[in-house]
Amino acid sequence: MLASPLHAEETSMTTLPTQARALRSTVSRSGQLELKLVDTPVQAPAANEVIIRIEASPINPSDLGLLLAGADLSTAKAEVSNGSPVVTASIDQKVLATLSGRFDEEMAVGNEGAGTVVAAGDSPAAQALLGRVVSVAGGSMYAEYRTVDASACLVLPEGTPARAGASSFVNPLTALGMVETMRREGHSALIHTAAASNLGQMLVKICQADGVPLIYVVRSESQEATLRSLGATFVCNSASPTFLADLTAAIFETGATLAFDATGGGNLASILLNAMEAAANAKPGAYSRYGSNTYKQVYIYGGLDRSQTVLTRNFGFAWGLGGWLLTPFLMKAGGETIGRLRQRVVDELTTTFASHYSHSVTLEEALDLAAITDYARQATGSKYLITPHGA
Amino acid sequence: MLASPLHAEETSMTTLPTQARALRSTVSRSGQLELKLVDTPVQAPAANEVIIRIEASPINPSDLGLLLAGADLSTAKAEVSNGSPVVTASIDQKVLATLSGRFDEEMAVGNEGAGTVVAAGDSPAAQALLGRVVSVAGGSMYAEYRTVDASACLVLPEGTPARAGASSFVNPLTALGMVETMRREGHSALIHTAAASNLGQMLVKICQADGVPLIYVVRSESQEATLRSLGATFVCNSASPTFLADLTAAIFETGATLAFDATGGGNLASILLNAMEAAANAKPGAYSRYGSNTYKQVYIYGGLDRSQTVLTRNFGFAWGLGGWLLTPFLMKAGGETIGRLRQRVVDELTTTFASHYSHSVTLEEALDLAAITDYARQATGSKYLITPHGA
Numbered sequence: 001m002l003a004s005p006l007h008a009e010e011t012s013m014t015t016l017p018t019q020a021r022a023l024r025s026t027v028s029r030s031g032q033l034e035l036k037l038v039d040t041p042v043q044a045p046a047a048n049e050v051i052i053r054i055e056a057s058p059i060n061p062s063d064l065g066l067l068l069a070g071a072d073l074s075t076a077k078a079e080v081s082n083g084s085p086v087v088t089a090s091i092d093q094k095v096l097a098t099l100s101g102r103f104d105e106e107m108a109v110g111n112e113g114a115g116t117v118v119a120a121g122d123s124p125a126a127q128a129l130l131g132r133v134v135s136v137a138g139g140s141m142y143a144e145y146r147t148v149d150a151s152a153c154l155v156l157p158e159g160t161p162a163r164a165g166a167s168s169f170v171n172p173l174t175a176l177g178m179v180e181t182m183r184r185e186g187h188s189a190l191i192h193t194a195a196a197s198n199l200g201q202m203l204v205k206i207c208q209a210d211g212v213p214l215i216y217v218v219r220s221e222s223q224e225a226t227l228r229s230l231g232a233t234f235v236c237n238s239a240s241p242t243f244l245a246d247l248t249a250a251i252f253e254t255g256a257t258l259a260f261d262a263t264g265g266g267n268l269a270s271i272l273l274n275a276m277e278a279a280a281n282a283k284p285g286a287y288s289r290y291g292s293n294t295y296k297q298v299y300i301y302g303g304l305d306r307s308q309t310v311l312t313r314n315f316g317f318a319w320g321l322g323g324w325l326l327t328p329f330l331m332k333a334g335g336e337t338i339g340r341l342r343q344r345v346v347d348e349l350t351t352t353f354a355s356h357y358s359h360s361v362t363l364e365e366a367l368d369l370a371a372i373t374d375y376a377r378q379a380t381g382s383k384y385l386i387t388p389h390g391a
Numbered sequence: 392m393l394a395s396p397l398h399a400e401e402t403s404m405t406t407l408p409t410q411a412r413a414l415r416s417t418v419s420r421s422g423q424l425e426l427k428l429v430d431t432p433v434q435a436p437a438a439n440e441v442i443i444r445i446e447a448s449p450i451n452p453s454d455l456g457l458l459l460a461g462a463d464l465s466t467a468k469a470e471v472s473n474g475s476p477v478v479t480a481s482i483d484q485k486v487l488a489t490l491s492g493r494f495d496e497e498m499a500v501g502n503e504g505a506g507t508v509v510a511a512g513d514s515p516a517a518q519a520l521l522g523r524v525v526s527v528a529g530g531s532m533y534a535e536y537r538t539v540d541a542s543a544c545l546v547l548p549e550g551t552p553a554r555a556g557a558s559s560f561v562n563p564l565t566a567l568g569m570v571e572t573m574r575r576e577g578h579s580a581l582i583h584t585a586a587a588s589n590l591g592q593m594l595v596k597i598c599q600a601d602g603v604p605l606i607y608v609v610r611s612e613s614q615e616a617t618l619r620s621l622g623a624t625f626v627c628n629s630a631s632p633t634f635l636a637d638l639t640a641a642i643f644e645t646g647a648t649l650a651f652d653a654t655g656g657g658n659l660a661s662i663l664l665n666a667m668e669a670a671a672n673a674k675p676g677a678y679s680r681y682g683s684n685t686y687k688q689v690y691i692y693g694g695l696d697r698s699q700t701v702l703t704r705n706f707g708f709a710w711g712l713g714g715w716l717l718t719p720f721l722m723k724a725g726g727e728t729i730g731r732l733r734q735r736v737v738d739e740l741t742t743t744f745a746s747h748y749s750h751s752v753t754l755e756e757a758l759d760l761a762a763i764t765d766y767a768r769q770a771t772g773s774k775y776l777i778t779p780h781g782a
Contacts, residue, residue, distance in 0.1 A: 317714030
């Protein structure tokens with residue numbers, strides 16, 4: 001199925017359109033979000049560039065900040081302009097104050113995606129990619145076509161559909177980055193919240209393969225069941241009356257002193273730090289006047305809960321709470337590590353790093369109000385894939 | 392003046408008592424704090440040990456956790472047993488749960504102090520200290536005498552009174568440690584809260600000497616005046632209606648991305664991180680979808696405010712909040728650094744590192760209910776010095 005009959009000619013590898021559609025998100029100085037599709041010129045690639053026909057691009061939590069700009073979706077309105085959807089919504093003044101850097105600029109959106117290389121510059125590296133399915137994390141992926149440097153492409157094994165490679169970067173490298181961070185910072189076990197997500201399921205498999213004890217914090221019995229079916233041992237359900245005791249016992253048994261929290265708000269980070277402290281103090285002879293000497297770290301890597309983070313500091317002074325983002329981690333980790341992690345993603349793309357999507361939508365359908373409301377919730381189990389040329 | 396006529400013979404350098412008094416803090420399993428003075432044996436020093444007649448020991452915020460165990464001081468009662476004061480107070484069940492490691496143990500208290508070496512073991516290192524005034528940070532300093540290894544002693548310049556060396560470790564090394572931490576972690580300017588304290592005033596002088604821009608956050612106009620009289624430029628009063636604007640402007644001007652917060656509770660850490668983020672985003676072209684790329688760090692090194700820490704996370708993902716304590720810092724910094732910092736303390740003991748005390752109390756007077764209530768408040772400007780043999 002094609003996204004639009006007007007663009008049927010683009011499916012030919014030899015004939016490129018002169019214009020292609022792309023999604024844009026704009027925040028006006030007056031506090032209005034506007035989402036729309038624009039026509040952008042498709043230009044001949046430079047020597048080391050390739051043009052990718054984007055066939056699949058996920059909507060990740062990390063895309064939503066740029067896409068939706070924290071707008072109040074209860075105010076969202078949809079209309080059609082020149083045959084194309086336009087969505088508008090109001091942005092609260094407090095949120096707006098943090099967005100001055102993007103006022104009135106049409107921002108391209110979409111961190112990662114995959115598709116077929118349909119044109120290539122003259123360089124051998126670019127030419128070698130012609131006809132191959134590649135994945136890339138270059139931004140601006142919510143578009144029919146995307147021109148990138150050949151070196152940015154992760155070449156997928158022959159026969160891999162773009163859909164299978166659409167999420168080759170953000171979730172796989174984030175999951176691998178968590179385990180790398182654990183090793184680099186001297187921890188030996190991990191805690192992960194929102195653990196039933198696509199990312200969480202990848203982490204289950206990585207930790208099983210690498211022998212890393214992993215404690216999964218989930219919010220429902222069905223999520224608990226999902227993880228146990230994957231072989232997870234330490235699953236703690238925050239909705240259970242025994243949650244705190246379960247968590248502390250699991251930390252005591254695994255020695256986990258590092259947690260990655262996708263929620264950010266509320267008291268979950270505080271609960272994690274206090275449980276780590278309680279587990280540390282449960283060891284004989286551990287008493288110290290300033291709390292335990294065991295260093296405890298929680299990284300917030302998402303914002304599922306936008307409310308305030310509240311810490312009840314009964315966990316001494318040997319602790320850290322911080323933000324964690326993939327790109328700064330990769331920059332610190334360096335080229336050798338990045339190459340090693342990327343290779344592992346390619347090798348295990350259809351096993352460890354398989355992603356599951358509940359919805360495939362075209363660019364137009366991604367601007368449907370019901371769809372926006374749904375993917376903005378970031379509910380575990382609901383995951384959108386944009387297929388600009390149809391699924 | 393002597394602390395007690397019963398102990399008059401101890402003032403002789405040649406005659407040591409067989410028993411000496413020391414303060415003890417005990418938490419019972421049932422939730423009762425007990426403070427009292429006990430008689431402890433004074434034994435002959437081992438070859439490399441010296442016996443210090445403790446003449447001055449400060450009550451630092453870092454002593455209060457061990458001393459008062461978070462007890463509810465509104466329940467405190469004083470009585471006299473065998474001619475010596477005994478104070479009791481109740482401990483809340485929640486706090487008590489964190490104290491199981493010290494149940495029913497008589498804990499010696501007092502992180503640091505100074506006094507005269509009145510006996511020494513046979514080793515040349517120990518003998519060399521006889522008659523010298525030394526300072527030491529070995530714990531158990533709220534006592535008439537303390538036996539320590541000769542190597543633990545910081546020898547004060549001839550003629551320095553013990554009172555001037557009583558606070559040679561905790562505050563001076565903490566202030567120096569903050570500047571060291573700043574350099575090690577790649578920051579170039581500092582923010583300090585509760586900045587009018589003894590520690591804060593030391594930090595003013597260190598930063599002036601070292602050319603480090605320092606922003607002072609204080610809570611009143613009188614504290615602001617104290618710091619301005621020392622030559623501080625960037626003083627922000629949190630009670631002022633222009634506090635947020637003042638703070639952000641000072642951060643923009645100094646480039647401060649590291650703060651040391653003595654309060655811990657409430658929203659001060661959040662205000663600091665948000666102001667750093669606002670200052671970072673005020674630079675042209677700084678907009679990023681995940682917040683600025685400027686790494687922002689706040690260390691909580693005290694607990695003046697025991698309430699919850701509340702973060703409003705409008706500061707992206709490049710941030711960290713953590714605990715900071717002197718001892719782990721020194722252990723990480725290593726011997727060369729410790730030696731360098733200690734030498735600077737000796738060299739500048741009566742200038743940069745001069746401490747001011749509002750009250751001198753004997754061991755008995757330190758257990759007076761009014762005194763306890765006063766020093767437990769940790770009010771800036773109120774600072775207690777214990778002088779076990781009289782001031």
